[in-house]
Amino acid sequence: MHRLILAVGFAVACTPVLAQSASDEITFLSCQMCHGQTEAAGAIPVIQGKPYDALVQSLGSFTQKTPSTTIMHRLVAGLTPDERDSLARYISGLEGASR
Template sequence: MTLVCLWALAPAAHAGNALDAGRLLAATCANCHGTDGRSVGGTESLAGMPGDTLLRKLAAFTSGEKPATIMHQIAKGYTPDQLALIAAYFAAQRPDAGVAR
């Protein structure tokens, strides 16, 4: 019985590890895009952005299709798998978390 319960939890544990990995990779993004992707102005907020949208934007920076001052260099520093982890992390964030109303 215990083995079956542990096996059932494996996907959730793996998903948690992926989000943790994405959070660690995305830490650099906070310099410009705010904590957990919630910008306080000047740059685009990433929190809550659909993962596929963010991946398209990152691909445009990487390819040079979208001009940038620094993002094209930053995006090129990650593997496609790492960019996918970062995109998934930001997609999982609530855009309004921690905002006083």
């Protein structure tokens, strides 16, 4: 199972996260690969329905290459500030257990 998660993560990392014309919904489907409906042993949080401000802050922090980030800095690096803002608005508007 752990290998499957790593393989999916690698495949997602090697795929462009967001083309200029892609919608937030399509981008969120990529996020769902890891940030699904349930917590993954506490390591990967559910993001659906999280507050907008928290999502913007998290996405912005992942643009910095720090030792504490894993794959997220690679996934977020291709997003402009406007795209990160739009994605955060979309995700925060979804109904979820993360509120």
